[in-house]
Amino acid sequence: KAGVTQTPRYLIKTRGQQVTLSCSPISGHRSVSWYQQTPGQGLQFLFEYFSETQRNKGNFPGRFSGRQFSNSRSEMNVSTLELGDSALYLCASSLGGQGTYNEQFFGPGTRLTVL
Amino acid sequence: GENVEQHPSTLSVQEGDSAVIKCTYSDSASNYFPWYKQELGKRPQLIIDIRSNVGEKKDQRIAVTLNKTAKHFSLHITETQPEDSAVYFCAASKVKNQGGKLIFGQGTELSVKP
Numbered sequence: 001k002a003g004v005t006q007t008p009r010y011l012i013k014t015r016g017q018q019v020t021l022s023c024s025p026i027s028g029h030r031s032v033s034w035y036q037q038t039p040g041q042g043l044q045f046l047f048e049y050f051s052e053t054q055r056n057k058g059n060f061p062g063r064f065s066g067r068q069f070s071n072s073r074s075e076m077n078v079s080t081l082e083l084g085d086s087a088l089y090l091c092a093s094s095l096g097g098q099g100t101y102n103e104q105f106f107g108p109g110t111r112l113t114v115l
Numbered sequence: 116g117e118n119v120e121q122h123p124s125t126l127s128v129q130e131g132d133s134a135v136i137k138c139t140y141s142d143s144a145s146n147y148f149p150w151y152k153q154e155l156g157k158r159p160q161l162i163i164d165i166r167s168n169v170g171e172k173k174d175q176r177i178a179v180t181l182n183k184t185a186k187h188f189s190l191h192i193t194e195t196q197p198e199d200s201a202v203y204f205c206a207a208s209k210v211k212n213q214g215g216k217l218i219f220g221q222g223t224e225l226s227v228k229p
Contacts, residue, residue, distance in 0.1 A: 004158075033215045042222055043159070043204060048215030056216040090158065094215060101147050101166055102214040106158040 001027055004093050004107035012113045018079040021110045023091035025072050031055070031096025032074035033104060034066060037088040046089075049074050050096045078112075086114045117142045119207050121220025128195050129228055136190045136223045138205035145207040148188050149217070150179060154201045162203075163190070195227045 005024045013019050025032050033056075034046040045058040049068035066076040072093075078085055088109045094102035118141040128134050140148075146167035151159035165172045165179045165188065172179050178191040192199055202224050206217040 031215045033217070035217075035219075043206075043217075043219040045216050045218065050215065058216070092217075096215060098214070101164075101210055103149070103161055103164065104215070104217060105161065106151075108158045 004091060004105055006089075006091055006107040006110050008110060009108065010111045010113075012115065013081050014115050015081055015083060017081050018077065019081060019112060020075055020077045021089055021091075021112075023074045023076075023093075023107055025074070025091075025093030026105060029093035029095055029105075030072050031094045031102060032068060032072065033092045033094070034074070034076050035090045035092065036060070037090055037109070038086075043090070046076065081114045083114050085112065087112060117145075117207075117218045119205060119218050119220040121205050121223060123223060124221065125224045125226070127226045127228065130195060130197060132195055134192045134195055134199070134225055134227075136203055136205070136225075137187065138189070138207075138220050139185075139187050140207040140218070141186070142207070142209065142218075143186060144209045145186075145218075147208045147210050147214070148179070148181060149206050149208075150190050151204045151206065152201045153204065153222075159204060192225075195225075197227050197229050200225055200227045 031050045033048040048056040052068045068074045090109045092104035092106045094104045120139045149164035153159040181188045202222045205220040
């Protein structure tokens with residue numbers, strides 16, 4: 001099976017702009033989780049989508065949002081970009097069944113730089 | 116709130132030695148504990164995981180132990196090799212309602228010297 005893919009791999013934006021990142025999960029996986037990775041804060045959970053619904057949410061401001069489509073592909077959007085949003089954004093997919101131990105498999109990430 | 120503490124932040128060993136990385140979690144409802152290895156410029160890769168109904172799990176040179184009472188779990192790598200050099204992350208989650216939410220430790224940079 002093909003692994004988790006993310007597009008684009010690199011992005012450079014300026015403060016105040018908005019950005020959309022895309023994640024395609026492993027075939028058959030219905031859950032997509034998003035994480036922000038920075039040297040200072042490590043890996044932090046943003047949100048999880050399952051069957052087109054947000055199932056879990058981390059402690060990020062409302063500028064960070066996401067959605068999931070019927071084919072399980074997911075997008076996340078960051079509006080009004082700030083310098084501190086510069087990070088590697090990782091998505092991970094899993095089977096997602098409720099109450100099961102869902103191994104998460106990560107994509108390669110999108111490196112976002114905000115100038 | 117939910118928190119995972121990981122120690123040490125850096126670890127340097129000689130090839131062939133063992134390496135141990137320790138994590139402590141705060142939420143007693145956590146019941147799934149994966150470990151990820153991230154090489155420079157690469158994605159995190161799941162190397163081993165343990166569930167709360169198991170005390171120990173081994174996979175070749177890698178083992179993980181879990182102490183639910185102490186809310187503590189550890190990664191053990193034996194016979195380390197240079198290719199084990201990477202950043203290792205522990206994580207915890209609650210399967211029942213939050214299976215897709217992993218809380219990560221801060222990471223351990225392991226360096227294996229030939």
